[in-house]
Each structure stands twice: as structure tokens, then as C-alpha cells.
Amino acid sequence: ETGVTQTPRHLVMGMTNKKSLKCEQHLGHNAMYWYKQSAKKPLELMFVYSLEERVENNSVPSRFSPECPNSSHLFLHLHTLQPEDSALYLCASSQDSLPGELFFGEGSRLTVL
Amino acid sequence: QKEVEQNSGPLSVPEGAIASLNCTYSDRGSQSFFWYRQYSGKSPELIMFIYSNGDKEDGRFTAQLNKASQYVSLLIRDSQPSDSATYLCAVVSGYNTDKLIFGTGTRLQVFP
Numbered sequence: 001e002t003g004v005t006q007t008p009r010h011l012v013m014g015m016t017n018k019k020s021l022k023c024e025q026h027l028g029h030n031a032m033y034w035y036k037q038s039a040k041k042p043l044e045l046m047f048v049y050s051l052e053e054r055v056e057n058n059s060v061p062s063r064f065s066p067e068c069p070n071s072s073h074l075f076l077h078l079h080t081l082q083p084e085d086s087a088l089y090l091c092a093s094s095q096d097s098l099p100g101e102l103f104f105g106e107g108s109r110l111t112v113l
Numbered sequence: 114q115k116e117v118e119q120n121s122g123p124l125s126v127p128e129g130a131i132a133s134l135n136c137t138y139s140d141r142g143s144q145s146f147f148w149y150r151q152y153s154g155k156s157p158e159l160i161m162f163i164y165s166n167g168d169k170e171d172g173r174f175t176a177q178l179n180k181a182s183q184y185v186s187l188l189i190r191d192s193q194p195s196d197s198a199t200y201l202c203a204v205v206s207g208y209n210t211d212k213l214i215f216g217t218g219t220r221l222q223v224f225p
Contacts, residue, residue, distance in 0.1 A: 042117065043157070043201070043215040056211050090156055100147045100205045100213050104156035 002026050006091050006105035014113050015081060021108045023074040023091030029103070031096045032074040034066060037088040037107070049074060050096050081112045116140060117204050119216035126223055132189040134200050134219050139183070142207020146178055146185045149201040151218065157201055161187060192223045 004025045013019050025032060034046040048056035049068040063085075065077040074091055088109050092102040118137045126132045134148075145164055149157035163169045163176040163185065175188040185204075189196055199218040206212040 040121075040217065042115075042217045043203075045212060045214075048211050050211070056209075058212075099211050100145045100162060100203060101159055102149075102157075102213065104158070107156050 004091060004093055004103050004105035006089075006108050008108060009106060010109045010111075012111045012113065013078070013081065015083075017081075018077070018079040020078065021076040021089055021091075021110075023076075023105055025072055025074075025091075025093040025103070025105075027093055027103055029093035029095055030071050031094045031099065032068060032071070033092040033094070033102065034074065034076050035090040035092060035104075037090055043090070047076075048099075078110075081110075083112050086110055086112045115216075116214045117202055117216035119200075119202050119219045121217055122220040123222045124219055126192050126221070128192060128194060128223055128225050130192050130223075132192045132196065132221055132223070134187040134189075134202075134221065135184060136186065136202030136216055137184045138202075138204045138214075140204065140207045140214075141180075141183065143204045144207065145205040146176070147203040147205075147213070148174075148176060148185075148187045149203060149215075151199045151201060153198070189221075192221075194223050194225055197221055197223050 031050045036044045046060045047066040067075040088107045090107045091105040148161040151157040161176040163178045169176045173190045177186045199220045201218045202216040
């Protein structure tokens with residue numbers, strides 16, 4: 001496995017469900033990110049982890065809960081989501097000193113019914 | 114005012130022409146600037162970065178930066194249909210250097 005992999009690639013969930021998105025990077029990077037991409041909007045930074053510590057929480061609702069157990073893995077736990085949370089969720093990694101040079105995974109397309 | 118502004122397009126150019134993509138940003142403290150390409154249904158990939166005023170060339174791509182005017186541009190020479198994609202401009206925030214701020218992207222169409 002190389003690069004950044006995300007699972008699942010597609011997810012449909014009801015508003016009362018609990019699910020998790022998973023991201024794994026094989027690049028030896030020490031920073032990982034969650035971004036949200038919605039139609040007609042710029043990529044929105046949600047969370048940043050550097051050396052497994054959260055360094056950014058960009059005013060994200062508490063129904064999104066990140067977890068970074070080690071420098072290679074990142075999770076986004078989802079619960080009681082709203083239909084407006086439907087979007088493409090992108091995981092990325094970088095070397096800590098180069099936050100602009102991101103390597104993205106293929107994304108998880110989330111639909112909330 | 115948006116932090117990073119791009120014309121959404123589409124920008125249509127014929128094959129072989131030069132495509133010029135522009136981006137303006139609001140944070141005067143920003144020091145690092147990036148261009149990402151995103152094909153339809155795919156994730157963004159980094160194609161260029163520039164830190165200093167002036168031009169930076171990489172193959173058919175040239176990034177141009179003018180910090181005084183707060184704009185950054187991407188030129189694609191000898192455009193190919195395979196260059197058809199959305200191009201995202203991104204800027205590292207001057208006050209929060211962990212934060213990369215993206216524009217909404219410009220859709221480029223190169224027709225044969």
C-alpha cells in the first residue's frame with residue numbers, strides 16, 4: 001500500500017446512526033488532516049493532528065469527533081449528523097513543517113438521509 | 114471578502130494554447146502559495162508551490178507570485194485535453210501557519 005488510503009469510499013447513513021471514517025498514510029508523514037469538500041464551496045479544514053496531538057479544531061460541530069491513535073492512522077467518528085453534512089470528506093497528510101504540501105486520500109463520499 | 118478568490122470558470126482554451134489561471138488572497142502575511150489540480154471525481158493533487166516573488170517554472174507549468182498585489186497565477190503552456198480539471202489555489206495563513214486556505218477553484222476545459 002502506498003500513499004493515503006481512506007475507507008469507506010461511500011457511506012450512506014441516517015441521522016441517528018453512528019459511523020466512522022478511516023484514513024491511513026504510508027508516507028512517513030507526521031501530520032494528518034480532515035477536510036470537507038462541498039459543492040461550490042472551498043475545501044474546509046476541519047481538524048489537524050501533528051505528532052498525534054490535535055493542533056487545530058476549526059469550529060467543527062461536536063457531532064464530528066476525530067481520533068488519531070498514531071501518526072499513520074486517523075479516524076473521523078460521526079454521530080447524529082444532519083443532511084447538510086453530506087459531502088466529500090478528504091484525509092490528507094504532510095510533513096509537519098510543510099502544511100501546504102498535502103497528499104490527499106481519494107475521499108469518503110458521505111450522504112446523510 | 115473571501116480569503117482566497119478564484120474565478121470559477123469554466124475557462125475554455127484550445128489545445129496548444131496557454132491557459133492562465135488567477136488567484137487573489139486577502140492575508141498580507143501569507144508566505145506560501147500552492148496550486149492543486151483536481152480531476153472530476155478525484156482528490157486534489159499538488160502540482161506547484163511558490164514562496165518568493167517572481168516566476169517558478171516546472172515543465173509546462175509556471176507559477177507567478179506578486180505579494181505586493183496579493184495575487185498568484187498559474188500558466189499552463191501547450192495545454193492538452195488531459196489538463197482539463199479544476200485548479201485550486203491555496204495559501205498558508207499568515208497568522209496560523211498550520212492552516213492551508215483554499216479557493217473554490219477554476220474549472221479548465223481544453224478542447225481539441
